[in-house]
Amino acid sequence: MPNVGKSVTRVDAFDKVTGRAQYTDDRCPNSALVARVVHSTIAHGYVKSVDTSEAEKIPGVVRIFTCFDVPDIKFPTAGHPWSVEEAHQDVADRRMLNRHVRYYGDDIAAVVAEDEVAAAQAARAIKVEYDPLPFVLDPIEATKEGAPLLHKEYPNNILKHTSIRQGDYAAAIQEPGLICVDKWYETPTVQHCHIENFICYAYEENGRIVVISSTQIPHIVRRTVGQALGIPWGKVRIVKPYIGGGFGNKQDTLYEPLCAWLSMQVGGRTVKLDVPREDTFVSNRVRHAEKIHIISWVRPDGTYAARKLVMYSNQGAYASHGHSIVAKGMGAFPQMYPCPNVECDSYTVYTNRSVAGAMRGYGIPQAMFAFESHTEDVCRRLGCDSLAFRRKNLMPVGFVDPFSKNENYYDSYNQCLDKAIAYMDYERKRAEYANQTGPVRKGIGLAPFWYNTAVWPISLEHSSCRMVLNQDGSIQLQVGETEIGQGADTAYAQMAADTVGLADYTSVHVQSCQDTDITPFGLGAYASRQTYTCGFAIRQTGLLLKEKILAYASEMTRMPVYNLDLVDSNIVRVTDGRVMMPLADLAVESFYSLTHSVHITAESTYQIKSNAYSFGCCCAEVEVDIPLAKVKLTKIINVHDCGTLINPALAEAQVHGGMSMGIGFALSEQLLYDGKTGRALNNNLLDYKLSTFMDHPHLEAQFVENPEPTSAFGTKALGEPPTCPVAPAIRNAILNATGVEVDTLPMTPHTLYRRFCEEGLIQDPWRKEG
């Protein structure tokens, strides 16, 4: 009986629901010392001195370390595979604690205390003297001559600039009769807001440092801790228990090196570093805020003659994932709506703000907001139907991206759009909502999106798997790709059961907790690649294990291997279908045989040199209360072609979460900074408006299941894609309702009030100016 394709219960469901599942803090001994990081209270400058004398008097304080104490080693933090080519290695631009502070909230000292109260008191009692420098928060301002420079190695604060050139833009725009649509779009700084804040604890054992961390990428963190501390990587052991969400924030090295170093300074005692929510907003990672400029030259027949794109990505103070994010967004531009003449430039710019890193969608939600808002704006100028325009211009079937070799095998875009418009009754409503008056107006809008699975050929893609047979015919499964709440372990169990020939996925015991001493090397959870990438290694290793089992069965049954199969946990003779023995009997014999005892295991690595597009769309309906400057989302659907579904219920849940994140990005979330000080203003869950259950309608998730030809199980990306099309769909619905183009996210009442006043929809008689 196949396990793949069924909505089986998650392997971790009962433990998670009952609270038995062990997260980092559940494992940390109560005797652990507690570390607290002290953050800078200026946006840019140098730490002159740190006075710890008062703090050290506080009972319970063990040691205090400052930026003057840490090793002078710069290290990279991005959760990318290491590159053996120096030119492709991540930028190393920060120390564990920094003397040159580059944002309000930079790490300058750390307290180690007996408990968290003493640690907090000491952190408040530390006095820091600074030599302040001017700071800059805006990425375009930061590139100008005379702007404050964050890293001397990067003139004009440009971490990286890359371009795409296709055809001849300058010549193409000379074509007579073209319509030019020239617009800017802007997306905000948002934060991941995973339920479990980042936490880790570290101790020394047998001359090595062990870090238990809430991370998506244990094997990568092993390397970065080694790099940051200047110790051999084998001296570092990282353990990753269950984690309460990551969404990319934990696809980065956060405080693991510092926590490890602190433990080493206090005799290897266990030191716990649990980041408060307020610090998570400021001193972990955020999504890159982007300013995006698009110029389209369109023919009246609704085809593109030439297009130009410029993107400025706000990196914040340190490189982290750096240019990869905006580069991914830029890469989508010429692919999504192919056009012969294209010029693209993207700039990743250092500013004195919180460090931007990976976040669900990896640059695509920002890009899709700009690109799909722009598509709608182009259609408005042309006076044409935007759905028809999309159907005509979106990436055609058979398109091959010359760089990644990704191929568009199916008509996924149209199939997804068809499902969405049928569910929403889009075309009827679109017509009905065309010319409304009155204070409350309805609107409907849509947006397709572009995404690609995994990171090949930009980075290494590989996965390793180990399977171990037990006496009862069940197996242990170990992989380096991590369960981070998305349900990966369950999908692995389903895929492994079918490959090996086990009756039920519950016979696969997935070792959810990765331990770099034990778990085969794998890169971790990112790029929506877990099921795709890991699928290859599971299939290859499962076949290897099955081969070994059948070889043993051949010995026991005296039948040739080619006449045997493993089906539903039984050894079956294929010639007549007879069950020769249960796998469990074979397993017991293999363990305890007095003539041929062997522990049947299999292990292998698969290096992936392919990648897959994962497309879909969102359609949203809204009710805009103009006098209240408020949007009520009344109906919404995402449709995805992520290939064959391994577990439809989990896929649906993944889409729900992503849509929710997209709704927050569209309507309410934004980390604000004080222009006078550079301080984050709303770094808490009250003032940062993460959307709640009460702000969502029913979230409809539907799928088109075109099996991905390159994939081991026909599957491809679904982790991040659901977040990508939501904001432009909602924005286009607001446009349909009100006729107002809103080009800045989030579309809060603040933004809408300003826009409605500008467009004359709100006219306050007592206000003199417009």
Added chain:
Amino acid sequence: MYDMKALYEAESVAHAIQLRLEHPEAQIIAGGSDVLVQMREGKRAGKELISIYMLDELRGVSLDEEENIRIGSLTSFSHITRDPIIQKYINVLGEAVDMVGGPQVRNIGTIGGNTCNGVTSADSASTLHAWEAIIELTGAEGTRRVPIKDFYLRAGKVDIRPDEIQTAILIPKASYDRTAGYYFKYAMRNAMDIATTGCSVNCRLSSDGKTFERVRIAYGVAGPVPMRAPSAEAAATGKPVSAETVEQFSLAVLNDINPRDSWRASKALRQHIAVELARRCLLESVKRCGGEIHEAV
């Protein structure tokens, strides 16, 4: 783990008063949904606390001999919302406090705590102002009663003397009799939020439903403390129940309120919303009084 110097558990109102006198620096704590948050943030770190949470005598809603509504200060938001007396006479208060935070906070949070915080955004505060609630304080000398507008001294500061605790909130019969109202919480999301602006309006109509006998309106977050809008009230009281009166009423609030320009919302947006809420709240209040207005479009 909270940075708390000491916690004194009061066993009676008299004991609470005694503890107040013995520990003048101590902070009173009821449900703790504000105090503990502030303590964690370091604002009240290291303080002594006097807990009055176990004083069941301060819980519950009743009618006194003069038919004034008496709400014990420790009554939780969820109990207020579900209380039959509240539902019968001042349902809007139950609706208003049902918009506080989320279900957990409404179970632990108390109306006494909500008012003693002295914050302008408290969801109960604008309704209590609009219904001219009386605050009852009990101290060593006995009890005293203060109109709620005098209870709020300035942002974050209320009139509680060093030996006192707040023991009840009263709604006089004259205030709720033949009166109905509506509260509009304007916030950035539909749960777990504080009001950007909160507006509570109530009215009493003449027996023929044609005249506003009395209109009262109060705002949260239109100034440093919750406030009434007397110009608006004057613009409607005694006037015909009409769309025109509603319009004049809502515009008149601009003479009274003084919202702040801050990163949470611009002054312009707050003023715009204040006017719009006044209009919508009065229209709804009229409806709830059984009146009718035919809105001119």
